[in-house]
Amino acid sequence: MKRIIALTFCVFAASSVMATLPPLSPEAQEAANLAKAKAAYGDKVGAYQLCQSMNRVADRFRVSGTPAPTACVAPPPFVPPVASAPAAK
DSSP, X not given: OHHHHHHXXXXXXXXXXXXXXXXXXXXXXXXXXXXXXXXXXXXXXXXHHHHHHHHHHHHHHOOTTSOOOOOOOOOOOOOOOOOOOOOOO
16 A cells, blocks of 8 residues: 555656656757657668568568569658748747
8 A cells, every 4th residue: 555655656746847847948859859850760771671681581481483572662861850940039
């Protein structure tokens, strides 16, 4: 019972701390957007490499007369996101 009460107290304390965080500065927001774009691009490259390796294994064990595996589509080169202009007030 004590653990449940302590856990509940910690959850409420943590949520109140998270609610009071200030918004990100424009530079930090741009850095976060760049990191998010790089991660998404890395996922695309990883999926492409996985597709290639799956095709190599499929070709190795393919029986004659069966269709070849589908071709993999290479991701385009990484293009960083365009920074948005600050809003004029």
